[in-house]
Amino acid sequence: MSGLLELSELTVAFGRRGARPVLDGVELSVGEGEIVGVIGETGSGKTTLARTAVGLVPPRSGRVVFDGREISGLRGRALRAFRRSGRLSYAFQDPLRALDPELTVRRAVAEPLAVAGDLDGAEIAARVDEALETVGLDAARLGDRLPGAISGGQRQRVLLARAIVTRPRLLIADEPVSALDASNRNRVLRLLDRLRTERGMAVVVISHDLSSLAGIADRVAVLYRGRVVEQGPVREVFGRPLHPYTALLIASAPSVRAEGGPGAAALRPSAEPPAWTAREGCVFAHRCPFVIGSCRTAPASGPVGEGRTAACHRVPEWRGLVAAATAQGPPELVAAAGETHKEAGRPPALSRTSEKG
Numbered sequence: 526m527s528g529l530l531e532l533s534e535l536t537v538a539f540g541r542r543g544a545r546p547v548l549d550g551v552e553l554s555v556g557e558g559e560i561v562g563v564i565g566e567t568g569s570g571k572t573t574l575a576r577t578a579v580g581l582v583p584p585r586s587g588r589v590v591f592d593g594r595e596i597s598g599l600r601g602r603a604l605r606a607f608r609r610s611g612r613l614s615y616a617f618q619d620p621l622r623a624l625d626p627e628l629t630v631r632r633a634v635a636e637p638l639a640v641a642g643d644l645d646g647a648e649i650a651a652r653v654d655e656a657l658e659t660v661g662l663d664a665a666r667l668g669d670r671l672p673g674a675i676s677g678g679q680r681q682r683v684l685l686a687r688a689i690v691t692r693p694r695l696l697i698a699d700e701p702v703s704a705l706d707a708s709n710r711n712r713v714l715r716l717l718d719r720l721r722t723e724r725g726m727a728v729v730v731i732s733h734d735l736s737s738l739a740g741i742a743d744r745v746a747v748l749y750r751g752r753v754v755e756q757g758p759v760r761e762v763f764g765r766p767l768h769p770y771t772a773l774l775i776a777s778a779p780s781v782r783a784e785g786g787p788g789a790a791a792l793r794p795s796a797e798p799p800a801w802t803a804r805e806g807c808v809f810a811h812r813c814p815f816v817i818g819s820c821r822t823a824p825a826s827g828p829v830g831e832g833r834t835a836a837c838h839r840v841p842e843w844r845g846l847v848a849a850a851t852a853q854g855p856p857e858l859v860a861a862a863g864e865t866h867k868e869a870g871r872p873p874a875l876s877r878t879s880e881k882g
């Protein structure tokens with residue numbers, strides 16, 4: 526069954542031909558009323574993914590299909606008409622930069638409806654009040670203020686009100702809680718969950734904060750250097766990651782790390798990466814402690830269980846290597862890593878003896 530939003534083999538590159546793509550063969554599906562998290566560190570391509578999905582960035586190849594219609598091929602008037610419809614909405618990352626400092630809260634939220642041109646003034650005013658109320662803002666008290674005269678948490682909610690005022694079927698929220706304190710973060714996360722429950726709205730939440738996603742997302746996609754390296758149901762991915770990069774992210778986030786999961790130290794390479802990792806092969810090879818010669822061929826993303834995919838040649842065995850090395854103790858872990866490095870074509874790790882000596 527097709528999802529509401531389908532990204533297929535999506536590749537985006539900026540600048541000269543031959544430059545490493547910002548997104549490389551991304552596959553992602555979002556169903557009706559589903560919350561999908563996209564996680565990854567800064568520079569992984571998360572924001573480019575969002576901007577490409579809503580038609581702000583043209584892909585070099587691949588397809589974006591929304592509600593059965595391909596939108597990646599739209600240009601000019603057809604693209605503007607689709608974006609004005611507001612059915613696929615995007616809440617930008619930085620409220621201070623995304624909001625016009627000279628537009629009051631009420632006018633900022635009304636703008637997408639005014640641009641669409643389908644409603645009269647009274648209808649727009651009613652919809653603005655509804656959107657502000659939905660995000661928990663008092664329209665009478667805050668509606669005439671400028672963005673600079675309200676708090677950061679309120680600005681974030683104004684951005685969300687602006688994104689939902691068109692009653693979209695899918696909202697893409699880019700780092701919606703990154704600048705918020707704990708209480709405002711929880712408030713915004715509850716709001717996103719409520720929009721899904723009460724309106725059946727699908728939501729894509731882009732975030733580098735795993736604990737935020739753990740509470741609300743149904744599924745999660747892990748992005749690394751423009752590739753989706755793993756995706757699946759959030760509980761399963763966070764509970765038992767199948768890609769070494771996902772495992773490292775989770776090991777570095779105590780709030781979501783499952784008891785007994787591998788620690789960050791066991792997931793970091795103990796030697797210089799082989800030279801080839803800088804330009805070819807698996808995107809994670811330069812940081813992967815399990816790299817071997819066959820990783821020089823980039824792994825395809827493939828099914829690794831019910832509803833899960835991972836792009837790693839060593840899914841069946843790397844967790845066993847960690848468990849065995851942990852059971853044997855640190856000196857053997859270093860020695861085992863040395864064998865792996867030799868096979869991959871890089872210098873062996875220093876043994877504990879040589880480190881001392």
Ligand code: SF4
Pocket residue numbers: 768769770807808809810813814815816817820824836837838839840843
């Ligand atoms: S394919 Fe190789 S280098 Fe890439 S994550 Fe898997 S083991 Fe590591």
